[in-house]
Amino acid sequence: MSEPYNLFYWPLPFRGQLIRYVLAHVGAVWHEAEFSDIGAIKEQPVHDQPTPFMAPPLLFDPDNGFYIAQMNAVLIYLAEKHQLMPASATKRALTQKILGDINDVLDEVTLFGGRSMWEEGSWKPFVTQRLPRWLQIFERTATDHGATLEAGTMLGTDDLGLTDLATAALWFSMMDNLPALTPVISHHAPVVAALSRRVAKQPAIAALIAEQKANWGDLYCGGQIEQSIRKMVDEFGVD
Amino acid sequence: MSEPYNLFYWPLPFRGQLIRYVLAHVGAVWHEAEFSDIGAIKEQPVHDQPTPFMAPPLLFDPDNGFYIAQMNAVLIYLAEKHQLMPASATKRALTQKILGDINDVLDEVTLFGGRSMWEEGSWKPFVTQRLPRWLQIFERTATDHGATLEAGTMLGTDDLGLTDLATAALWFSMMDNLPALTPVISHHAPVVAALSRRVAKQPAIAALIAEQKANWGDLYCGGQIEQSIRKMVDEFGVD
Numbered sequence: 241m242s243e244p245y246n247l248f249y250w251p252l253p254f255r256g257q258l259i260r261y262v263l264a265h266v267g268a269v270w271h272e273a274e275f276s277d278i279g280a281i282k283e284q285p286v287h288d289q290p291t292p293f294m295a296p297p298l299l300f301d302p303d304n305g306f307y308i309a310q311m312n313a314v315l316i317y318l319a320e321k322h323q324l325m326p327a328s329a330t331k332r333a334l335t336q337k338i339l340g341d342i343n344d345v346l347d348e349v350t351l352f353g354g355r356s357m358w359e360e361g362s363w364k365p366f367v368t369q370r371l372p373r374w375l376q377i378f379e380r381t382a383t384d385h386g387a388t389l390e391a392g393t394m395l396g397t398d399d400l401g402l403t404d405l406a407t408a409a410l411w412f413s414m415m416d417n418l419p420a421l422t423p424v425i426s427h428h429a430p431v432v433a434a435l436s437r438r439v440a441k442q443p444a445i446a447a448l449i450a451e452q453k454a455n456w457g458d459l460y461c462g463g464q465i466e467q468s469i470r471k472m473v474d475e476f477g478v479d
Numbered sequence: 480m481s482e483p484y485n486l487f488y489w490p491l492p493f494r495g496q497l498i499r500y501v502l503a504h505v506g507a508v509w510h511e512a513e514f515s516d517i518g519a520i521k522e523q524p525v526h527d528q529p530t531p532f533m534a535p536p537l538l539f540d541p542d543n544g545f546y547i548a549q550m551n552a553v554l555i556y557l558a559e560k561h562q563l564m565p566a567s568a569t570k571r572a573l574t575q576k577i578l579g580d581i582n583d584v585l586d587e588v589t590l591f592g593g594r595s596m597w598e599e600g601s602w603k604p605f606v607t608q609r610l611p612r613w614l615q616i617f618e619r620t621a622t623d624h625g626a627t628l629e630a631g632t633m634l635g636t637d638d639l640g641l642t643d644l645a646t647a648a649l650w651f652s653m654m655d656n657l658p659a660l661t662p663v664i665s666h667h668a669p670v671v672a673a674l675s676r677r678v679a680k681q682p683a684i685a686a687l688i689a690e691q692k693a694n695w696g697d698l699y700c701g702g703q704i705e706q707s708i709r710k711m712v713d714e715f716g717v718d
Contacts, residue, residue: 286615292623294580294616308572310579312551317572333547333556340549341533343582352591376525377533384531 243302245270248278253417253452254461255311255346256297258409262315264444265405266322312339319402326403331395335403338381338394342410345374346461349414354465363472367424368479375428378407382431389434400439407432408439416440416449417460420473482541484509487517492656492691493700494550494585495536497648501554503683504644505561551578558641565642570634574642577620577633581649584613585700588653593704602711606663607718614667617646621670628673639678646671647678655679655688656699659712 245263247270249256263270273281278296286292290300293309299317300307308317316339319325326332348370351358358366378394385396394403411432415422426433440449460466484502486509488495502509512520517535525531529539532548538556539546547556555578558564565571587609590597597605617633624635633642650671654661665672679688699705 286612286619292616292619293576294583294613304569306569306572308569308576310576313572313575313579316575317568320568320571329556329559330543330545330547332559333545333552336552336555337532337547337549340552344533347586347591352586352594355591356595373525374533377531380525380531 242269244268245302246273246300247271248273248281248298248300249296250278250462251275252456252459252462253409253413254350257413258311258342258406259297259299259314259318260448261405261409261439261445262318262322262324262402264448265400265442266318266324267444268322312336312343315339315402315406324400324402324405326395326397326401331397334381334395335401338378338403339406341374341377342406345371345410348374349469350461350465351468354463354468357464357468358472360472360476363476367421367472371421371424372428375425375432378411378432379429382429382435387431387435389431392431392435394432394435400442404435404439408436408445410436412436412440413460417458418469418473420478424478481508483507484541485512485539486510487512487520487537487539488535489517489701490514490695491698491701492648492652492695493589496652497550497581497645498536498538498553498557499687500644500648500678500684501557501561501563501641503687504639504681505557505563506683507561551575551582554578554641554645563639563641563644565634565636565640570636573620573634574640577617577642578645580613580616581645584610584649587613588708589700589704590707593702593707596703596707597711599711599715602715606660606711610660610663611667614664614671617650617671618668621668621674626670626674628670631670631674633671633674639681643674643678647675647684649675651675651679652699656697657708657712659717663717 245268247256247259251272281289281298282295291307291309297311297314298307298309299314308314326335382392382394385394386392387394393400394407395401411425415425415433439445484507486495486498490511520528520537521534530546530548536550536553537546537548538553547553565574621631621633624633625631626633632639633646634640650664654664654672678684
């Protein structure tokens, strides 16, 4: 049995969740780095870091002593290692494209890591226009590749791949931890919402989510920006 | 001879420039979409778009009738097609990581697509702390892989690969079109600055840059945010 991976990410879902879905799905064992170690490695002088990087997530693979940062780089690294990438060149490219979209959605919902806080004037166009457009983009991708409310995958592959795990980690986490957003997601992307729920019900992923709920409750992205999202939902709703 | 690629990106360097460096390097012929066509395809209902996507860059490959959006997805697609990806799994992962870093730097220098404008209080920590740290990250990657002021590549590959082209497109464009930033770049990342200049001197890329200079001058990212960057440089400098 391999030694566990070491994941440096704060104890909350957000960008770490996509990596955890992949690790859980492939049956990998991983260690979640201590909170103090995450801050320490991030703040070290670049010269002293085990690998030069700006911010978590960072993954250490003990099989080859390799550190890799950047959410999408970690995901692709794991997907290549654990055979979760599509065989066709165009579907691999679409996997990359969807990971880029996911990264953008995560940036946008948190106003780029909480660089500013939500206000009525920014929240309303986000939940009524921008977020719906993102959802329509995901939905058309899924339905163009044959997914339905009952079955299928994002790119029409027979098995769940990186795209499905990442898509589900994005949208299921949002529905589960910020349930006020569920009607928006289900309305504009019913097939993607259903796929995300199917992925989240896979036993290894369901166990991961249950453990997180026990430890962290509904925590989503953390910090003042999570408070800001919850304030907007309470005060202005989603329509 | 193949039909030309069609690149949908505004007539300015920024995110489009990385794709153009790759296309030029591999000797591809490409068409730059008309300004009006870029806006039209971006604003179409998702259902009517040729492929569901949020924003340029978008590339059309006539060889297989394939549209691909998201800068990093376009780059990886082209690199796989034209043999610009490293052979080793860890170097492929580092390529992905560096593309993620590049995307973050492009976001940060433009305050995330101009969502706010630079002010003295944000500009000074950016040019004296954050940008230097990014540069140190690039520099350590290059020097860890054996690059010097005279020779070498970002990941120690024999030939220029996607990582080198993308890195050069990021930093050379910044030095060339916002020359006030050159001292910061040369100070914190002398090897990367030298590598970027070597890449930019490759004949196909040099020809691309010369044509852009003739048509667009020093235009960098365009819009109010470019004016804001230039105002900061003029008023507060880079130290």
